[in-house]
Amino acid sequence: MTLFDLRLQDIHNQLRNKELSVTDLVGEAFAKIGERDERIGAFLTLNEESARAEAARMDDKLVNGEALGLLFGLPVGVKDNMITEGLRTTCASHFLSNYDPIYDGTVISKLKQAESILIGKLNMDEFAMGGSNENSSFHPVRNPWDLNRVPGGSSGGSAAAVAAGEAYFALGSDTGGSIRQPASYCGVVGLKPTYGLVSRYGLVAFASSLDQIGPLTKNVEDAAYVLQAIAGYDPKDSTSAQVDIPNYASALTGDVTGLRIAVPKEYLEGVDPQIKASVMEALRLLESLGAVWEEVSLPHTEYAVAAYYLLASSEASSNLSRFDGIRYGVRADHAGSLIDLYHESRSQGFGPEVKRRIMLGTYALSSGYYDAYYLKAQKVRTLIKRDFDQTFEKYDVIVGPTTPTTAFALGSQVDDPLTMYLNDILTIPVSLAGMPALTVPCGFADGLPIGLQFIGKAFDESTILRLAHAFEANSDHHKRRPSL
Amino acid sequence: MSIETKDVEHVAKLARLNLTDEERDLFTEQLNAILQYAEKLNELDTDGVEPTTHVLRLSNVMREDVVLDSLTQEQVFRNAPEEEDGQFKVPAVLE
Numbered sequence: 001m002t003l004f005d006l007r008l009q010d011i012h013n014q015l016r017n018k019e020l021s022v023t024d025l026v027g028e029a030f031a032k033i034g035e036r037d038e039r040i041g042a043f044l045t046l047n048e049e050s051a052r053a054e055a056a057r058m059d060d061k062l063v064n065g066e067a068l069g070l071l072f073g074l075p076v077g078v079k080d081n082m083i084t085e086g087l088r089t090t091c092a093s094h095f096l097s098n099y100d101p102i103y104d105g106t107v108i109s110k111l112k113q114a115e116s117i118l119i120g121k122l123n124m125d126e127f128a129m130g131g132s133n134e135n136s137s138f139h140p141v142r143n144p145w146d147l148n149r150v151p152g153g154s155s156g157g158s159a160a161a162v163a164a165g166e167a168y169f170a171l172g173s174d175t176g177g178s179i180r181q182p183a184s185y186c187g188v189v190g191l192k193p194t195y196g197l198v199s200r201y202g203l204v205a206f207a208s209s210l211d212q213i214g215p216l217t218k219n220v221e222d223a224a225y226v227l228q229a230i231a232g233y234d235p236k237d238s239t240s241a242q243v244d245i246p247n248y249a250s251a252l253t254g255d256v257t258g259l260r261i262a263v264p265k266e267y268l269e270g271v272d273p274q275i276k277a278s279v280m281e282a283l284r285l286l287e288s289l290g291a292v293w294e295e296v297s298l299p300h301t302e303y304a305v306a307a308y309y310l311l312a313s314s315e316a317s318s319n320l321s322r323f324d325g326i327r328y329g330v331r332a333d334h335a336g337s338l339i340d341l342y343h344e345s346r347s348q349g350f351g352p353e354v355k356r357r358i359m360l361g362t363y364a365l366s367s368g369y370y371d372a373y374y375l376k377a378q379k380v381r382t383l384i385k386r387d388f389d390q391t392f393e394k395y396d397v398i399v400g401p402t403t404p405t406t407a408f409a410l411g412s413q414v415d416d417p418l419t420m421y422l423n424d425i426l427t428i429p430v431s432l433a434g435m436p437a438l439t440v441p442c443g444f445a446d447g448l449p450i451g452l453q454f455i456g457k458a459f460d461e462s463t464i465l466r467l468a469h470a471f472e473a474n475s476d477h478h479k480r481r482p483s484l
Numbered sequence: 485m486s487i488e489t490k491d492v493e494h495v496a497k498l499a500r501l502n503l504t505d506e507e508r509d510l511f512t513e514q515l516n517a518i519l520q521y522a523e524k525l526n527e528l529d530t531d532g533v534e535p536t537t538h539v540l541r542l543s544n545v546m547r548e549d550v551v552l553d554s555l556t557q558e559q560v561f562r563n564a565p566e567e568e569d570g571q572f573k574v575p576a577v578l579e
Binding site: 239375417 | 501
């Protein structure tokens with residue numbers, strides 16, 4: 001067993017008992033990155049010098065027996081759309097390739113307050129747009145289980161870094177499934193919290209009504225532990241929720257007796273037969289632990305992808321209008337007029353997927369089309385949310401697969417945006433409804449990980465963590481590691 | 485509804501993007517495919533359905549009007565592509 005196989009709580013205890021030093025721990029992370037990341041491509045920027053200096057300071061603190069933060073000494077990698085003061089933040093876009101932030105996003109401040117150590121910024125699809133991490137302006141990320149396959153997107157770097165043992169845990173962001181889909185493809189745990197539970201201040205906005213930051217970890221307990229550190233009301237984010245934050249770890253009791261699980265039949269149609277078989281096996285396991293499950297229908301599921309792409313693209317076209325080459329970002333040379341400068345900087349700065357979504361969103365919001373596309377999609381969103389609300393009147397958790405297939409080959413879908421969008425068909429409905437959802441490994445198909453998705457009521461992360469933890473404690477899929 | 489090349493050119497102008505001929509043709513084709521897929525939404529009767537603009541039921545979020553420190557000029561210009569005399573520099577706007 002290596003350090004990377006230990007639970008975060010165990011590592012924390014070893015540090016506290018001086019069986020391990022923060023310097024060794026951080027050294028181990030950079031050693032793994034040095035050995036593996038050339039093949040994986042998970043990191044865009046390393047924070048090595050500061051991380052090592054920080055580790056030395058923390059070791060002094062251990063000697064002095066001072067009080068320790070919740071994530072004391074634990075090395076973390078963060079998706080490169082979260083603003084980090086003094087550390088280059090690019091969103092994997094040429095447009096921001098020189099961007100040096102002047103402040104920390106709230107999650108970064110919270111990680112620092114909990115005394116976690118930021119080891120670097122992780123690769124992603126440009127501005128978080130994509131399902132394969134091939135839309136990074138710099139280089140794609142490769143799936144640690146098969147280097148010819150995608151890690152999923154857009155938090156592909158975050159998922160791959162954890163799966164490859166380069167980061168002890170990572171943060172990603174999920175708009176339509178961008179934490180859960182890559183976590184599923186890479187065989188790690190990924191949690192999209194309820195919209196509003198984690199502050200978005202300092203997250204470069206893609207689709208503001210959908211974006212949510214969450215953890216990617218090797219097990220459910222670690223996810224609960226990290227969520228504890230990053231959740232909470234933030235006056236700097238006007239969409240931040242004012243709710244009490246429970247103790248998530250204490251919810252992991254192992255007891256799931258009587259929990260009522262709904263399994264949407266729509267989530268089992270059209271998925272790979274091996275994935276369906278793994279999900280059914282998982283349900284039998286949950287049943288043996290005392291939970292009960294029934295098949296239900298979420299009738300508007302098939303409309304979610306269409307509604308999502310209109311809404312997310314509309315919000316993206318609006319959010320990305322701030323990139324003009326004037327105040328920050330890369331400015332085009334030789335522009336003749338101010339309007340040319342906008343056009344040239346944006347045309348040179350954005351990659352193809354970002355342009356495609358800006359075009360789609362601008363069209364959907366333009367005069368004469370707003371009602372037909374944007375407004376219609378927002379009404380369909382209401383119907384999708386109602387499906388969930390009605391189901392949660394009778395059930396505690398919704399369970400199903402996270403993705404319809406396992407990780408696909410690099411380059412195989414890159415020219416076909418619609419097919420790529422359909423990979424997210426099982427994660428998008430939850431995003432539209434704002435509910436929390438968690439994916440855990442539940443099996444393998446031809447050597448590639450399969451993810452099991454647990455969807456909960458708004459702000460009821462505790463219940464999905466409890467059920468997923470009970471599943472994990474009685475299975476060993478999450479313990480398998482890729483050979484690298 | 486189908487999108488023609490001239491619509492794509494118009495939208496590109498609204499979005500402040502210059503497209504190459506190749507991009508213009510590709511986007512015309514791809515946006516048509518995506519919007520055709522989106523037509524699916526018209527199968528649903530949404531008369532009388534309220535749109536969801538936001539999943540949390542938040543009304544206006546207010547705070548006390550308190551004076552706080554603002555950014556320094558040095559911070560504001562740290563990422564400026566061109567700056568002169570404490571101002572962002574852009575091409576001439578007036579003839």
